[in-house]
Amino acid sequence: MSAHTAETKIVRGACPQDCPDTCAFLYHVEDGKLVEVTGDPNHPMTKGGLCVKLKNFADHHYHPDRLLYPLKRVGAKGSGQFTRITWDEALTTIRDEWTNIIRQYGPEAIMPHAYLGHQGTINGLTSGDAFFNRLGSSIAEKTYCESGSSTAWLMTVGPTGGLEVESLAHSKYIIVWGMNMVNTNLHAWPFILEARSKGAKIVVIDPVRTKTAKQADWHIPLRPGTDGALALGMMHVIMCEQDLVDHDYVQKYTLGFEELRARAAEYPPERVAEITGVPAEDIRKLAREYATTQPSAIRQGVAIERSPGGGDAVRLITMLPALTGAWRHVGGGTIEMPIWEFPFNFDFMCRPDFIRPGARVINELDLGAALTGELGLLPPIQSLFVYNSNPVSQAPDASRIVKGLQREDLFMVVSELFITDTAKYADIILPAAMQAEVFDLMVTWGHLYAQLNQPAIPPPGECVANAELFRRLAKTMGFNDPHFTLSDEEMVVGSYHWDAPQFEGITIEKLKEVGWLRLNVGLPHERKPHAEGNFKTPSGKCEFKSSLAENGNFVAEVWRSGYTGMQPRNYVDPVPDYIPPGESPHHSPDHATRFPLNLISPKPHSFLNSQYGNEPMQQKRQGEQLILINPRDASTRGIGAGSYVKVFNERGAFEAKAELSEDVMVGMLMTNVGHWPGHNRMGSAVNATTAPRHSNLGNASVYSDNLVEVHAI
Numbered sequence: 001m002s003a004h005t006a007e008t009k010i011v012r013g014a015c016p017q018d019c020p021d022t023c024a025f026l027y028h029v030e031d032g033k034l035v036e037v038t039g040d041p042n043h044p045m046t047k048g049g050l051c052v053k054l055k056n057f058a059d060h061h062y063h064p065d066r067l068l069y070p071l072k073r074v075g076a077k078g079s080g081q082f083t084r085i086t087w088d089e090a091l092t093t094i095r096d097e098w099t100n101i102i103r104q105y106g107p108e109a110i111m112p113h114a115y116l117g118h119q120g121t122i123n124g125l126t127s128g129d130a131f132f133n134r135l136g137s138s139i140a141e142k143t144y145c146e147s148g149s150s151t152a153w154l155m156t157v158g159p160t161g162g163l164e165v166e167s168l169a170h171s172k173y174i175i176v177w178g179m180n181m182v183n184t185n186l187h188a189w190p191f192i193l194e195a196r197s198k199g200a201k202i203v204v205i206d207p208v209r210t211k212t213a214k215q216a217d218w219h220i221p222l223r224p225g226t227d228g229a230l231a232l233g234m235m236h237v238i239m240c241e242q243d244l245v246d247h248d249y250v251q252k253y254t255l256g257f258e259e260l261r262a263r264a265a266e267y268p269p270e271r272v273a274e275i276t277g278v279p280a281e282d283i284r285k286l287a288r289e290y291a292t293t294q295p296s297a298i299r300q301g302v303a304i305e306r307s308p309g310g311g312d313a314v315r316l317i318t319m320l321p322a323l324t325g326a327w328r329h330v331g332g333g334t335i336e337m338p339i340w341e342f343p344f345n346f347d348f349m350c351r352p353d354f355i356r357p358g359a360r361v362i363n364e365l366d367l368g369a370a371l372t373g374e375l376g377l378l379p380p381i382q383s384l385f386v387y388n389s390n391p392v393s394q395a396p397d398a399s400r401i402v403k404g405l406q407r408e409d410l411f412m413v414v415s416e417l418f419i420t421d422t423a424k425y426a427d428i429i430l431p432a433a434m435q436a437e438v439f440d441l442m443v444t445w446g447h448l449y450a451q452l453n454q455p456a457i458p459p460p461g462e463c464v465a466n467a468e469l470f471r472r473l474a475k476t477m478g479f480n481d482p483h484f485t486l487s488d489e490e491m492v493v494g495s496y497h498w499d500a501p502q503f504e505g506i507t508i509e510k511l512k513e514v515g516w517l518r519l520n521v522g523l524p525h526e527r528k529p530h531a532e533g534n535f536k537t538p539s540g541k542c543e544f545k546s547s548l549a550e551n552g553n554f555v556a557e558v559w560r561s562g563y564t565g566m567q568p569r570n571y572v573d574p575v576p577d578y579i580p581p582g583e584s585p586h587h588s589p590d591h592a593t594r595f596p597l598n599l600i601s602p603k604p605h606s607f608l609n610s611q612y613g614n615e616p617m618q619q620k621r622q623g624e625q626l627i628l629i630n631p632r633d634a635s636t637r638g639i640g641a642g643s644y645v646k647v648f649n650e651r652g653a654f655e656a657k658a659e660l661s662e663d664v665m666v667g668m669l670m671t672n673v674g675h676w677p678g679h680n681r682m683g684s685a686v687n688a689t690t691a692p693r694h695s696n697l698g699n700a701s702v703y704s705d706n707l708v709e710v711h712a713i
Contacts, residue, residue, distance in 0.1 A: 010029075128387060170331030241268075
């Protein structure tokens with residue numbers, strides 16, 4: 001609790017950031033001002049701790065550069081020159097521009113662009129879906145993160161929460177696969193350390209020797225994008241070499257064992273070693289230890305999906321616990337996204353009944369090509385509405401996005417907290433509310449607690465929450481649907497099935513009183529969700545051979561499972577396979593010769609995506625844009641420690657300060673995403689180099705499939 005005076009008012013809330021921890025907050029208010037934000041010490045998962053990003057979260061609300069009023073552009077696009085206008089002026093301008101666009105081109109010439117700048121139920125990912133579906137705009141397919149992993153998960157085990165992080169305290173063998181938990185899932189790490197104190201072994205599989213890897217008992221570095229091959233190599237040992245299969249579990253609770261074994265037979269450890277760079281004996285040791293040390297657990301990271309074969313890699317990793325019977329035990333199984341236990345009412349949130357037949361879908365990762373005309377869209381995009389997102393920083397192929405945003409005929413509206421690198425190109429900017437100023441039920445993709453955020457202070461100036469923003473836009477556009485007259489609380493209530501078993505005992509009234517409540521899904525020390533199968537697939541089994549892919553009902557079934565908008569672009573093999581990186585000597589020999597280094601760009605320690613990238617304290621803590629390069633690669637290029645370098649390929653370039661480190665493998669580089677391009681040298685950042693191609697499932701991104709070259713400046 002706070003050490004402030006007796007007049008301090010405490011209001012309960014929860015973190016809005018795109019993070020699996022979703023920490024429980026206590027807002028401290030004195031004389032109507034937010035003076036401190038602390039963690040709730042009673043929350044079983046987050047236990048009162050907050051990450052470094054939130055150390056000055058109260059001050060963040062009063063940042064001197066915060067947007068407080070609607071703005072209209074008065075300078076050239078990208079100049080950042082704006083003048084204050086009223087809400088009536090802003091809304092009238094939007095209505096008039098959109099009305100003209102709809103009259104000339106149709107509503108599909110308008111495109112929304114949003115992601116998880118806010119993670120709330122009514123202010124987050126789907127907050128604008130009902131409005132834009134009613135407007136008839138192009139549908140934005142939101143696949144920045146987790147879409148490939150989630151699609152793979154649904155195909156394999158269905159919409160189940162699976163293993164949870166609190167149960168890791170009971171595991172005896174833990175693999176952290178493609179996740180730097182100490183940076184990005186901090187509050188789960190103590191449960192792993194608790195397991196270690198009782199004798200558990202911690203293994204980290206990651207191309208980089210991260211902070212998490214340095215704390216592990218065994219770090220296994222592998223080449224980016226080869227995770228699927230490593231999983232198949234483990235399966236080869238388990239199924240074909242040493243027979244470490246739990247045959248009873250497989251017979252009762254899985255589908256497609258023989259087909260999977262035939263696939264695994266193609267990947268002996270020696271072949272996998274050539275693909276991944278992991279020695280064959282290490283592959284055998286990993287497979288043997290994982291299969292024979294129960295309960296064993298795998299914590300999967302989002303990074304696995306970020307390659308052309310990322311979807312199949314997640315499918316394969318998700319199958320491992322069923323092969324070995326790990327699901328039988330408390331602390332056994334795998335974690336992808338426990339969010340599937342929440343009983344969302346997606347139809348209420350998104351209103352798919354508003355969607356016009358044949359509505360156009362544009363993937364958000366293709367934004368640059370959509371704006372520049374390279375997708376050949378008819379009608380072309382004439383207006384872009386951005387909220388909860390900063391694509392110039394976070395989206396791939398950023399140079400092309402900037403080119404598109406410079407179009408004089410593009411009418412662009414941005415709802416934001418600050419003038420970001422994206423907002424600089426807007427014609428109209430609308431001021432958004434921050435977390436301590438809004439009412440919302442927070443969505444968490446990392447644990448099993450429903451958390452209510454209650455407003456502690458009113459929004460300053462003329463800022464509004466997203467829910468209110470879309471109510472105003474609906475009224476401006478003349479929509480009289482009852483949906484757009486609902487209060488915040490009515491919207492939260494409608495967004496969930498409160499009579500679902502998971503919500504037994506949970507009500508809005510109780511949440512207002514205590515802030516958070518655990519879902520009714522069993523306690524961590526007893527939870528064994530798939531000890532006797534009960535998978536939520538069409539067969540009720542863990543599907544080594546996907547019935548969704550085999551039956552051709554993939555799109556419809558995934559929609560009914562609750563993950564909207566995921567459509568495979570190519571054939572999906574019912575039995576997963578290793579799909580190599582697209583930018584490799586095998587697929588693109590000329591490209592790989594010109595750009596021989598594989599650049600990966602994970603999240604940083606002090607920024608959250610691009611949030612806090614303009615905060616002086618966080619900038620000082622994070623430091624300038626660095627590029628980690630192996631000393632051998634640096635030596636051949638005449639690059640010294642601390643020197644500045646240019647990182648480039650045919651898509652774009654950025655400059656960074658070189659840090660020589662054995663933490664990255666020979667042939668690869670690592671830098672962090674999240675630095676604001678406008679604050680960087682050259683005015684660009686890492687996503688100037690990344691490709692807008694897609695993974696094999698969920699149209700996910702391939703940020704890690706990025707070949708570059710680096711030269712000293």
